[in-house]
Structure formats: C-alpha cells, structure tokens
Amino acid sequence: MSVLSKRPSLNKMVDDDMEDYSEDESAFDSESESESEDEEVMLTEPSKKSIYNRDGLLERLQDISWPDNVEWIHKLTIDVNQEQKVDVNDDLTRELAFYTQALEGTRKAFEKLQAMGLPFLRPTDYYAEMVKTDSHMQKIKSRLLVEKKRIEEAEERRKAREAKKIAKEVQAQKTKERSKQKKDEIESVKKWRKQRQQSGYPSGDNEDMNLPFEDGKSFERSQKKRPYVAPGDRSGGKGKQGGGKFKNGMDKKKKTRDHRDSKFGFGGRKGMNKQNTSDTTNDLKGFNKGDFSGNKKRKR
Amino acid sequence: MAKKRKQSEKEASSELIKKKEEFSVERPKRTLLGWKDKDVEEKKQNDSPFFRNKEKVLVTCSRRIIFRYRHLMLNVVSILPHCKKDNKIDSKESKGGALNELVELKNCSSCLFFECRKQKDLYLWMAKCPNGPSVKFLVNAVHTMEELKLTGNHLKGSRPILTFSTNFDNDPHWKLLKEIITQIFGVPKDHRKAKPFHDHVFVFSIVDDHIWFRNYQISVPHNEIDKVDRGGLDKMTLVEVGPRFCLNPIKIFGGSFGGPTLYENPYYVSPNQVRTHVLLAFCHFLQIIAKRCDLGWDLLYGSLPHYKIFKPTTLSFKHQSSQHEY
Incomplete structure (x- = not known):
C-alpha cells in the first residue's frame, strides 16, 4: 500500500461512502493531474x-x-x-x-x-550467413529507396513553387519598368514641345505636328467596339450599312440580311481566313499518316 | 592407359598440394602490422591455459507470449550462437524448479527466460544455473530486428564487442548485473558456431536506472578494411541492427530462479499497480464530477458503457489484489 505516494488519499476516497465528499473539493485539481500518466511510472x-x-x-x-x-x-x-x-x-x-x-x-x-x-x-570476399535474410534486406532497401524518392519529389515541388514565386516578382518588376519608361518618353516629348514653343515656333505654324500620341496615347488600335463585325471586315459594320432606305415591306427581310452580313461579313477582305500560311501548310493533322497500304496496292 | 595417366596426375597434384601445405605452414603468419613470429603467438595463447569459456545459454519463453515478444526472443537467439532454444514453459509458481531441471537437462550454465503476463507485460529472467544468482527485469521499449528502420546487418555468430557505460561500476548490484550480462551475452571464444570476425557491437548503458540495450553493425568503407591502422578508424560508422529493449531490474535473487532476495529495486512499480492507479484516479475524477453536477452516483455510473468495470467495489478489490505481485 505504501508504494505509491498518491495512494493513501485515493484509497480512502474509494472506501469512503459516496455521500461524504464535501471535504475533498480541493483534491480535485491534484487528482486530475495524475490522470495523464504514462505507462512507465x-x-x-x-x-x-x-x-x-x-x-x-x-x-x-x-x-x-x-x-x-x-x-x-x-x-x-x-x-x-x-x-x-x-x-x-x-x-x-x-x-x-x-x-x-x-x-x-x-x-x-x-x-x-x-x-x-x-x-x-571480415574480408570483402568472406560470405556467410547473416543475421537478417537477403529478402529482408531487400525489403529494407526498397523502403529506403522509396523514402529517398519521396524526399526528392518533395524537394522538387518546393523548388518549383519558389521559382514560380520569383518569376511572378520578376514579371511585376518588368511591367513596372516598362510603364515607367513609357511615361518618361512621353514626358520627354512634352518637354521638347514646350521648349520648341518657347523658342519661337508657334503652335499654329505647324498643325501637323499635333500628333495623336502627344496627349498620352500611343499608337494603338482604336478600341472602339464594332458590334457584330468580323475582325478583317472593312465594310464598316452594322452602323455603316445602309439603314433606313426601305421603310416598309421589305424592311424586315433587309434587316435580317444586314444583320447577318455584318455578323458574318459581306464584301471586303475575308480576314485572311482561307489562305494558307506556313503553319497551315506544315500541319498534317488532316492527313492519314503512315498508312500507305493504298499506295502499295497501286504500285503492284 | 588413360585411367592410369589420370591416377598418376592425381598423385602428382596431391603431392603438389602437400608440398604447398608444408610450405605454407613454414611461412610466418602475415598480419596487418607485418610478419608475425610464431613463438610470440604461442606464448600469448599459453598465458591462461586453464580458462576456457564453456557458457551455454538456454532461451525459452512462457506460454501465451505475444508475437512481438516472441520475435524479440527469436532475435536474441539469432545473435547468441551459444544458446539453445527450448519449448514454451507454463509460467506457474513452480516454474523455477522446472526451469532449473530443464537447464540441467540441456547442459546449460545460464538461462534467459522471457515471461509474458496478461498479454502485455514482458519480464526477463537472467539466471546463472545451477546455483545462482538470478535477476528479474521488466522489459520496456521493445523493437525487434524485423523493423524496417533498423537497416544494419551482420554475420550470424560473429563475436560481439560488449560496451558498458562506466556507471556499471558504481554499485555492487550493477557490478553483479554487468558480470552476468558479460557471461550470458558474450560469445565464447573458439565456439564452434562463432565466426572469427567482429562486426557488431552491443551497447549496455544505464540511463535513468534502466539498462538499455542496442546492437550496432560496424561498417567500414570497403576499400579501407586493410587500412584501419591508417585512419580507417575515423571513417568507421555504425548502423543499428536491433533488437532494442530496455531492462528495468526488479529483483536479484541469490539462487537460480529463487533463493534469498539480495536486491530489490526501491523505485519499482509494477505495471499492474500503475494501471490500477490510473483507473482509481479516473474513478475519483468521476465521483467529483458527479458531486459537482449534482448527479446521483448510480445515475452517472449507469450512463457509462462499462458499468461493471468502474463499479467501486470491483476497483477496491482489484487494488488489493495487486499488492501480491510476484
């Protein structure tokens, strides 16, 4: 009984009647600690x-x-x-x-x-029975290999992730630099213009120099959207095609025609859609490759 | 004709071999340090002519041992070439006598007995037979050789080097244990199953009043084997082979499997007592909860799934019975 130091109090508790527990309120804390005990005591x-x-x-x-x-x-x-x-x-x-x-x-x-x-x-050429069998050692080896492979893969993944992060940063840096350069150039042109003005060339003198990029825009395609117009179509789109000529009767038919023309193109270049380029000529996807049986037959 | 010629050839070859043998006998033995003189060697061998280690260890286990511990025993058998394995033995009160008889029958001089109780606790008896002393250990932290994380391997039957931590020399009971362990785990020199190389090392270390056992393979890079004197020692590495276990000495008896108690571990608590203690603590915890929540005793215990286990009467009974451990 004397073995465990915590024993006596515990023992008493169990032997006690269930009702008279009023004095043992404080023991709660100390006992709950002892609950989390290991096997080794x-x-x-x-x-x-x-x-x-x-x-x-x-x-x-x-x-x-x-x-x-x-x-x-x-x-x-x-x-x-x-x-x-x-x-x-x-x-x-x-x-x-x-x-x-x-x-x-x-x-x-x-x-x-x-x-x-x-x-x-033992010399290298001394072979004798070992404690562990060869099959067991094979198992150990395969496990080691698997573990090594797993570690390598994890390393690779980690590297890829890092590289991606770096690439993103580099990309952001580049775009920033580009926009800055652009700004600087525009600024310099503006400066040059001002200088010119100040040095005595009046702006009215040479109106052609009032180039579109001077007000901050570069040579961009106008971003105006042309509704229902194919990219290569120069017919002008829906807005340019004569509306309002026929006001009754044929009007409805004409309208759908117009719409379709504007959508699928009518007149103008066909947007280079049907011409071969080097890519399309090199693309052999449409042909049966390798099946020359027909040819052989013909030869015979 | 042909036969005759063959015979004559054979004779000639045998003569050659004989000649070679004679020649090789005459040559002094070559060692790592150079040529060795013959008479020096003889002198050394004659140093202790009277001593010959004839230790034989009987290894058995109790009935109803679980597989993990059985594997541990088999591992021990595989690393001790001078042991004899025997059938399982009932672990009754009278097992001591039976074991002693068995050891005598098998011509052994010591015994390792793995006793498994309640399918969970493993006790290891080490005994010098026939007239003692014997030790009873509780075995913890068992890892068998089959575990795949122990990657080493060594020759079966090569003699191990036994390393002891120096705190084995502090107390008489540790000294005695050291002597018993060296005699049981040391493989006798020139044992017929022993191999002439040393490629593994045992570790016996006392940490926290427990004896920890480890078995390492000694591995030296292949091209360095003959250069050990020239720095090959520095490149030596160890790989663990297993098994691992930790021995907690409980008692040392004067005789084999019995006799007067010479030593008793003052810190030892039997695993049964530990379990009871945990159970009791839990019981007390429940009682307090019942009180705090104003639940009736029966109501609380009745709601538990294992009503009978936690019944206070069974608990106290269990508790009292656990004192009579061994």
Missing part, C-alpha cells in the same frame, strides 16, 4: 522497505566471476565513460549517447585487437 522517492544486501551481492559476484587472469579476448568488454547525464525522454540525445558509446568502444576494442594481431573485420 517510477516512484519519486525510494521505498524504505526494499532489500539491499551489499555483502551478499558482492559474495555472489565473487562466486560467479571468472578468474582474474582471464585474457581480454575472452570477454571482449569495453567500459566507456558517459560524459553527461542523459535525458531519457529526449530520444535523439539518448540514441546519440548510445551511438557514441558504441563507436568509442569499437575504436578501443579494435586498437586492442590490432595490437594482438588478430583479424577483426
């Missing part, structure tokens, strides 16, 4: 009843231990100093401590073995 303080027979232990040790003059080669034991205290719950440092212990021990042992002139590593 150690006592905080050593129990006093435990047996420790020092002499008996040493006597038994004397009984079983090998004679003192036994050579090291029979035992193969190495003591390695543990530098720091290792925290058990920190997996990484714990494993590292074991690893360093093993490594140091092996170095010492190998030095001893070498001093004795004994072989200690």
Whole structure:
C-alpha cells in the first residue's frame, strides 16, 4: 500500500461512502493531474522497505566471476565513460549517447585487437550467413529507396513553387519598368514641345505636328467596339450599312440580311481566313499518316 | 592407359598440394602490422591455459507470449550462437524448479527466460544455473530486428564487442548485473558456431536506472578494411541492427530462479499497480464530477458503457489484489 505516494488519499476516497465528499473539493485539481500518466511510472522517492544486501551481492559476484587472469579476448568488454547525464525522454540525445558509446568502444576494442594481431573485420570476399535474410534486406532497401524518392519529389515541388514565386516578382518588376519608361518618353516629348514653343515656333505654324500620341496615347488600335463585325471586315459594320432606305415591306427581310452580313461579313477582305500560311501548310493533322497500304496496292 | 595417366596426375597434384601445405605452414603468419613470429603467438595463447569459456545459454519463453515478444526472443537467439532454444514453459509458481531441471537437462550454465503476463507485460529472467544468482527485469521499449528502420546487418555468430557505460561500476548490484550480462551475452571464444570476425557491437548503458540495450553493425568503407591502422578508424560508422529493449531490474535473487532476495529495486512499480492507479484516479475524477453536477452516483455510473468495470467495489478489490505481485 505504501508504494505509491498518491495512494493513501485515493484509497480512502474509494472506501469512503459516496455521500461524504464535501471535504475533498480541493483534491480535485491534484487528482486530475495524475490522470495523464504514462505507462512507465517510477516512484519519486525510494521505498524504505526494499532489500539491499551489499555483502551478499558482492559474495555472489565473487562466486560467479571468472578468474582474474582471464585474457581480454575472452570477454571482449569495453567500459566507456558517459560524459553527461542523459535525458531519457529526449530520444535523439539518448540514441546519440548510445551511438557514441558504441563507436568509442569499437575504436578501443579494435586498437586492442590490432595490437594482438588478430583479424577483426571480415574480408570483402568472406560470405556467410547473416543475421537478417537477403529478402529482408531487400525489403529494407526498397523502403529506403522509396523514402529517398519521396524526399526528392518533395524537394522538387518546393523548388518549383519558389521559382514560380520569383518569376511572378520578376514579371511585376518588368511591367513596372516598362510603364515607367513609357511615361518618361512621353514626358520627354512634352518637354521638347514646350521648349520648341518657347523658342519661337508657334503652335499654329505647324498643325501637323499635333500628333495623336502627344496627349498620352500611343499608337494603338482604336478600341472602339464594332458590334457584330468580323475582325478583317472593312465594310464598316452594322452602323455603316445602309439603314433606313426601305421603310416598309421589305424592311424586315433587309434587316435580317444586314444583320447577318455584318455578323458574318459581306464584301471586303475575308480576314485572311482561307489562305494558307506556313503553319497551315506544315500541319498534317488532316492527313492519314503512315498508312500507305493504298499506295502499295497501286504500285503492284 | 588413360585411367592410369589420370591416377598418376592425381598423385602428382596431391603431392603438389602437400608440398604447398608444408610450405605454407613454414611461412610466418602475415598480419596487418607485418610478419608475425610464431613463438610470440604461442606464448600469448599459453598465458591462461586453464580458462576456457564453456557458457551455454538456454532461451525459452512462457506460454501465451505475444508475437512481438516472441520475435524479440527469436532475435536474441539469432545473435547468441551459444544458446539453445527450448519449448514454451507454463509460467506457474513452480516454474523455477522446472526451469532449473530443464537447464540441467540441456547442459546449460545460464538461462534467459522471457515471461509474458496478461498479454502485455514482458519480464526477463537472467539466471546463472545451477546455483545462482538470478535477476528479474521488466522489459520496456521493445523493437525487434524485423523493423524496417533498423537497416544494419551482420554475420550470424560473429563475436560481439560488449560496451558498458562506466556507471556499471558504481554499485555492487550493477557490478553483479554487468558480470552476468558479460557471461550470458558474450560469445565464447573458439565456439564452434562463432565466426572469427567482429562486426557488431552491443551497447549496455544505464540511463535513468534502466539498462538499455542496442546492437550496432560496424561498417567500414570497403576499400579501407586493410587500412584501419591508417585512419580507417575515423571513417568507421555504425548502423543499428536491433533488437532494442530496455531492462528495468526488479529483483536479484541469490539462487537460480529463487533463493534469498539480495536486491530489490526501491523505485519499482509494477505495471499492474500503475494501471490500477490510473483507473482509481479516473474513478475519483468521476465521483467529483458527479458531486459537482449534482448527479446521483448510480445515475452517472449507469450512463457509462462499462458499468461493471468502474463499479467501486470491483476497483477496491482489484487494488488489493495487486499488492501480491510476484
């Protein structure tokens, strides 16, 4: 009963009647903490009843231990100093401590073995049964490969994402630069005009110089939308085609005709739609490729 | 004619071989450090002529052991070439006597007994037979060799190098444990199943009053094997082979599987007690909730799915019985 320090209070609680719990209100907090306990539990303080027979232990040790003059080669034991205290719950440092212990021990042992002139590593052409079977090692290998591949893929994806981000930034920078350049040019032209004006060339003198780009617009196609007009159609679109000539009777028919003409084009160039370009001539999509059986027949 | 010629050829070849053998015997042995003189070697071997390690370990387990622990046992069998595996044994009160008899029958001098209880707790007995001492451990943190993250591999039956952390020399009980472990886990020199190389290393380290076991493969880059004296040691790496486990010593007995108790771990709590404790804490928690929410006792417990488990009477009964662990 005395083993767990928290025990007595707990025990009492269970043995108590259910009704008289009024005094134990404060115990709630302390007990709820103890709920989240691990599998591994150690006592905080050593129990006093435990047996420790020092002499008996040493006597038994004397009984079983090998004679003192036994050579090291029979035992193969190495003591390695543990530098720091290792925290058990920190997996990484714990494993590292074991690893360093093993490594140091092996170095010492190998030095001893070498001093004795004994072989200690198997030659490359020495084949014998291993602890793990080949099929098991194959499994391990395949798992390692899969893991490696996964890591590589993740790395690639990450790189692509970053590259994309950078590209976006670069693009934004470029457009900004371009617009700035444009602005500067316009500014410079304006400046030049002003200078000209000031230097004595009156604006009325040369009206042609009043170019359209001077008021901030560049040489752009007019963005005016022409409704229902094919891109290459120069007929002028719906607005230019004679409306109002026939006011009755034929009017309705004419209207639909007009509409269709404006939509599908009538007169003017056909927008280069039906002419071959280098792309269309090189495009063999429409032909059956590779099937020359007909030709062969003809040859025969 | 042809037959005759063949025979004569054979004779000639055998003679040649004989000659070669004679010649090779006469040559001094070549080692990493150079040519070795024969008489020096003989001297060394004669140093302790009386000692010969004839350790044999019997490895068994109890009935109803779960597969994970059984695999652990099989792994231990595979890394100890000087062990004998035996059938499962009922873990009754009288198992000590039966085990002792079995060890004697099998001509063994020590025993590893894996005892599984309640399908969850694994106890490991290490005993020197026939007249003690013996130790009982609780085994935690078991990882078997089959786990794929342990990527190492080594020769079956090569003699391991045993490394101990220095805190094994602090207390007499640790000293005794160290001696027992060296005798059980050290593979005897010149054992017929042992191979003459050392390509793995065992780690026994005391951390937090537990003995942690690790098994590493020693791997040296292939072209460096014969250059170990010239810096090949620095390039040596270790790869874990497994198994892993952690031993929590419970008791040390004077005899084998019994006898007077020499040591008792003062910090030890049996897993049964731990479980009961958790259950009790939960029970108490529920009681307080019931009180706070003004629920009736029966109402609260009746609403729980496992009514019988949390019934206070069963709890107290369980609790009392758990004192009689071993």
